[in-house]
Amino acid sequence: NIFERKQEAKNPFYRVVELDEYTSDPAIWGKNFPLQYDDYKKTVDQVRTRYGGSEAFPRTPTDADPRSIVAQSRLEEDPRLKTMWSGYAFAKDFREERGHAYMLDDQTYTERQVAAQQPGACLHCHASVYVPYKKLGEGDLMKGWEKMNKMPFQEARQLVDHPVACIDCHDAETMQLRVTRPGFIEGIRALKASQGVKDFDVNKHATRQEMRTYACAQCHVEYYFKGQEKRLVYPWAKGIKVDEILAYYDEVKHKDWTHAETGAPALKAQHPEFELWSQGVHARSGVACADCHMPYKREGAHKISDHHVRSPLLNINRACQTCHKWPEEELRARVRTNQDRTYKMRNLAMDALIDLIVDIKKARDTGKAEADLAKAQDFQRKAQFYLDFIEAENSMGFHAPQEAVRILGESIDFSRKGQMSLRKMEPPATVSRAVN
Amino acid sequence: NIFERKQEAKNPFYRVVELDEYTSDPAIWGKNFPLQYDDYKKTVDQVRTRYGGSEAFPRTPTDADPRSIVAQSRLEEDPRLKTMWSGYAFAKDFREERGHAYMLDDQTYTERQVAAQQPGACLHCHASVYVPYKKLGEGDLMKGWEKMNKMPFQEARQLVDHPVACIDCHDAETMQLRVTRPGFIEGIRALKASQGVKDFDVNKHATRQEMRTYACAQCHVEYYFKGQEKRLVYPWAKGIKVDEILAYYDEVKHKDWTHAETGAPALKAQHPEFELWSQGVHARSGVACADCHMPYKREGAHKISDHHVRSPLLNINRACQTCHKWPEEELRARVRTNQDRTYKMRNLAMDALIDLIVDIKKARDTGKAEADLAKAQDFQRKAQFYLDFIEAENSMGFHAPQEAVRILGESIDFSRKGQMSLRKMEPPATVSRAVN
Amino acid sequence: MKATTIKGIAVGSVLGLAIGIGGYTFIYAKGASYLTNNSAACANCHIMQEHYDGWIKSSHRSVASCNDCHTPGNMVGKYWTKADNGFFHSLAFTTGDFPDPLRIKPRNRKITENACLKCHKDIAHDILAVGQGSEPLSCVRCHREVGHPK
Numbered sequence A, B: 001n002i003f004e005r006k007q008e009a010k011n012p013f014y015r016v017v018e019l020d021e022y023t024s025d026p027a028i029w030g031k032n033f034p035l036q037y038d039d040y041k042k043t044v045d046q047v048r049t050r051y052g053g054s055e056a057f058p059r060t061p062t063d064a065d066p067r068s069i070v071a072q073s074r075l076e077e078d079p080r081l082k083t084m085w086s087g088y089a090f091a092k093d094f095r096e097e098r099g100h101a102y103m104l105d106d107q108t109y110t111e112r113q114v115a116a117q118q119p120g121a122c123l124h125c126h127a128s129v130y131v132p133y134k135k136l137g138e139g140d141l142m143k144g145w146e147k148m149n150k151m152p153f154q155e156a157r158q159l160v161d162h163p164v165a166c167i168d169c170h171d172a173e174t175m176q177l178r179v180t181r182p183g184f185i186e187g188i189r190a191l192k193a194s195q196g197v198k199d200f201d202v203n204k205h206a207t208r209q210e211m212r213t214y215a216c217a218q219c220h221v222e223y224y225f226k227g228q229e230k231r232l233v234y235p236w237a238k239g240i241k242v243d244e245i246l247a248y249y250d251e252v253k254h255k256d257w258t259h260a261e262t263g264a265p266a267l268k269a270q271h272p273e274f275e276l277w278s279q280g281v282h283a284r285s286g287v288a289c290a291d292c293h294m295p296y297k298r299e300g301a302h303k304i305s306d307h308h309v310r311s312p313l314l315n316i317n318r319a320c321q322t323c324h325k326w327p328e329e330e331l332r333a334r335v336r337t338n339q340d341r342t343y344k345m346r347n348l349a350m351d352a353l354i355d356l357i358v359d360i361k362k363a364r365d366t367g368k369a370e371a372d373l374a375k376a377q378d379f380q381r382k383a384q385f386y387l388d389f390i391e392a393e394n395s396m397g398f399h400a401p402q403e404a405v406r407i408l409g410e411s412i413d414f415s416r417k418g419q420m421s422l423r424k425m426e427p428p429a430t431v432s433r434a435v436n
Numbered sequence C: 001m002k003a004t005t006i007k008g009i010a011v012g013s014v015l016g017l018a019i020g021i022g023g024y025t026f027i028y029a030k031g032a033s034y035l036t037n038n039s040a041a042c043a044n045c046h047i048m049q050e051h052y053d054g055w056i057k058s059s060h061r062s063v064a065s066c067n068d069c070h071t072p073g074n075m076v077g078k079y080w081t082k083a084d085n086g087f088f089h090s091l092a093f094t095t096g097d098f099p100d101p102l103r104i105k106p107r108n109r110k111i112t113e114n115a116c117l118k119c120h121k122d123i124a125h126d127i128l129a130v131g132q133g134s135e136p137l138s139c140v141r142c143h144r145e146v147g148h149p150k
């Protein structure tokens, strides 16, 4: 609503301190914008919803991992995940994600760091890297990024000291939103190119409403590390739908890991919130991430964006009721209906994938040649990626309910076809025994 | 001029003729309500949308079938349907449905009448049966209905002479909506009972807004004929979701026909518009069938319901834009997105079902005992019903986009599991040949 | 002094305080504007600004004022509603104790539904004529945005 915007624009910024391109400590920004800073700090809260939020689990700190509280383990909630990711670091440690305040610690201390040597590229989405990148690149953001990507994680880790901070989303002078993530700058350009838009420069060409989504899409997306450079790439050159992303990976012959039990060249999908959201009716209606996850709240005379980024289900009144005049309970029930359906299909797809993995393993154990398994393994690759695309996405389908279930339905078909490729019709005699 | 308009509006129900419980000819009602009558007559129009409306196909009339125009044949559009329904009358003739004006002729002359002897129960939803029922039951609607149900179709056909007419939806005196269909009166009572509401009397207890849906749900629902009485029953005693309806059929051990190629005890789903709609967000929001299919329109000083019942896509401006302030093209695109996704999954589910049918047939041909096929046949029954539930539903998923795709996804899983039950892992040797 | 009288005084003074504050704002915020038909007057409260802005863009700006839709037809009811809303809104505004975003209350929603008929009785005659028993047909269900387009 344009007029409303005009109103906020009038919000006075009392500048107590001067901020510049190198001020990364949010506490300093907080002096000028105490309201936003106070909410920003609240992302340490841990409250669980049925499928989101997070639960605080106490643990005894160790030297290796000083965290005294972590979020619940998804692997323990559903052990099938270990089979699904067998041989990959995710099978060692995968937890429910929590608030922004934890991003740096959770990345630093996850056992996935022990399971495999991780690159500096990881930090792109887990720390306030804007200033570090610029310093490392002597003023050149992209150069600094390229340098940090290929460093060993532990070395790069020394160069950062905050989770995502004000400067990662805001221009220090105008306070306007600004994209600071090289991975997204290149990714969105590739995506726009695939749609016929040439040389898209997100910070020049995006509308304000688009920026209210892009600020989040800098990190809440699927990604992979390309080649020895460990260049962080968002796989959108052919488009942003799951089918188009898989087509891209197939073309560049990328695999994230080789499945330990089946030898399949597998792909791990990671938090494709932006991708799934883009297929939903909210995206079509121009509803941005910030509209629901950082809704406006009234503070005295003017409205500010709630910087306590969290599950909208913990804030339905502001997050939804501006647009939907339904009672809070009804809105919660609507989300729940969409999510429960998605969850049911997610479980069917998971069972089908496990069945396929077991079959391929059996076939291998009975000494079947790898060549003869290729077809089944490719079906596993497909089924795994489609299922993971919704499993790893964090709204349990809400961001695009029908698309989420469509993807899971196709995953089931892939898994079953994979099994079929290893089976054949039985001779009548043996039937009754073999039916299972 | 305004003054005249106002006069006109003062007495909208100015009665030229008296209407009573036995006036079934709509032309007579038309004398009192010319605006509604004119629109009602327009249901003869045939305009096609991508998935709805209907196309007018000229044909040379015969003695057996005097129709000079019919709607396109769905069997020719997708021959897989013949395999899916093999052995059932639907495999002989199944066409896109068209406007209400054709309901009586299309039922009378469909080749399904030749393929099998049909009962008088069919007329419940294809003719103005209110008066005929009352006459047949000497004033008792239910009695007349029970009598007509078990008559041979041709005999019962002599007792009716109009497609659905004013008296089937309206009380002749008050013009209020009224449910006149015994099948629905009993069906909705059973459904409400399953939800803990006792002795629900639709004409007493339903709100006006509910009646704007029930008026249509009298016919746009799944049904079957029970026992020798050919009693028309809506299978809602356990609930209205596809899973609950199948559970009901399994419990009462009902089958519509035995599949000719596989021997499976199959079920045919038919136009479950009310059932699917009830699972969607429009139903949750209290949006009734009439809101979209009979939107209000302005005629002079009158605001009336558009009695030209048809696809809302032919009338987006009135059907959708009062509630959705999006451009017509955008709204059309939204429907199309939901429908295309559903259509894609519908095709995957259809392929899977055909694969299963082929497998069972093979197994039978190789002389496998029926007992050993039972499991596969039951999977076919399930897969067929779930797929048909969306295939036969006429909005191509729009009425509940996520639920439609969920149902198709489960259908795929059923079909593939059925195939699996007939196959077993191959011995290594034969692999390379057998992979297909 | 008896406990009851103390309670009495306590309650009394709280009430008085409430009225005091409410009354204060009522005047301060030109609460009297409730008694006029000037829509701009409603916007004397920034809290009403958005709705005013919406109304400015609505199909009704030139034909219906806030009061036309938010107060009943008859004189008594009209001024009672104004006093009611005026006072409680004033109080709420001062204490900041109200839902955000605002939601119309059932009572006011009913008033607004009826307001539609003040002007559209004729055109709506036919569709009202077939009403199921006592249940009124909600206009706002479909025309939610006539006063305040999104």
Ligand SMILES: [Ca+2]
Residues within 6 Å of the ligand: A052, A053, A054, A096, A097, A098
């Ligand atoms: Ca979480």
Ligand SMILES: [Ca+2]
Residues within 6 Å of the ligand: B052, B053, B054, B096, B097, B098
């Ligand atoms: Ca049609």
